[in-house]
Amino acid sequence: MKRDDQQAAEEPTYEQCPYCGDFHPTGTSEQCPQKPKAAWNHQRALEDYTELMRRVRVGAYVELEMDGSFPPDDGTPESSTLESLHNLEELAARDGLEFVGNEQGGYSLEPMSDATKAARREAQEYLDQQKYMTHHYLGGE
Numbered sequence: 001m002k003r004d005d006q007q008a009a010e011e012p013t014y015e016q017c018p019y020c021g022d023f024h025p026t027g028t029s030e031q032c033p034q035k036p037k038a039a040w041n042h043q044r045a046l047e048d049y050t051e052l053m054r055r056v057r058v059g060a061y062v063e064l065e066m067d068g069s070f071p072p073d074d075g076t077p078e079s080s081t082l083e084s085l086h087n088l089e090e091l092a093a094r095d096g097l098e099f100v101g102n103e104q105g106g107y108s109l110e111p112m113s114d115a116t117k118a119a120r121r122e123a124q125e126y127l128d129q130q131k132y133m134t135h136h137y138l139g140g141e
């Protein structure tokens, strides 16, 4: 083996990242923060959402804790039902969508309505206010 070849083999190699155009160590471009998040599977999400809502309808779920937080996930579907619903709603909201019930008892993903946007904003303001209160009046710094 020629000395040049040996040196080449020991040097780290780089590849041009298809996502940000910079050079990353070979094989790491898939972890690039610029890589677009994989499009989530709407069909799968709708099926999950339908099943979770069915659980809620029949009462097969664990209710929120007294302080409004999600119940601890003890590995049962009941304990994670509300949190799973919330996660799906947040996933949809990131794309400006919401789950809307249809007459067939299923759901579809629709552009988020102004009413939902307003409700979400109000909920967020309420949460921020709670945090503020906790922070300033209940022993926070």
Ligand SMILES: [Zn+2]
Residues within 6 Å of the ligand: 017, 018, 019, 020, 021, 022, 024, 029, 032, 033, 034
């Ligand atoms: Zn990159």
